[in-house]
Amino acid sequence: MEEKQFALHDVVEMKKAHPCGTNRWKIIRLGMDIRIKCEGCGHSVMLPRREFTKKMKRVVTESGD
Template sequence: MCKVFDLGDIVEMKKTHPCGSKEWKIIRMGADIKIKCCICDRIVMIERNKFEKDMKKVVKKSETDENN
């Protein structure tokens, strides 16, 4: 099962960040995914397969997808 997500999307993760947020913005994609916390702006890079396992859902699609 492949989850659909794109650059700039806001995603909800399974685990809560220490600041209390579960929402992260995807800022880089490749073999690794770089995500930024929506509350404290902490940036974390994780492996794509771990990201796909830990991601619950896409909360908000990026603005560029909505315009196309």
């Protein structure tokens, strides 16, 4: 299985929706843990990289960097 590619400031779609109703998140920190921010309500969550890659569906928009 190919490894998912993502970068800082990418907007990603998660498999499950956030309680606010959207499933689009912006990556705001990369490392061993990944912090993502909800595009709907602004709530941020930190996930271990392994858990994030399991829960991520696809990259919606890539950063311009």
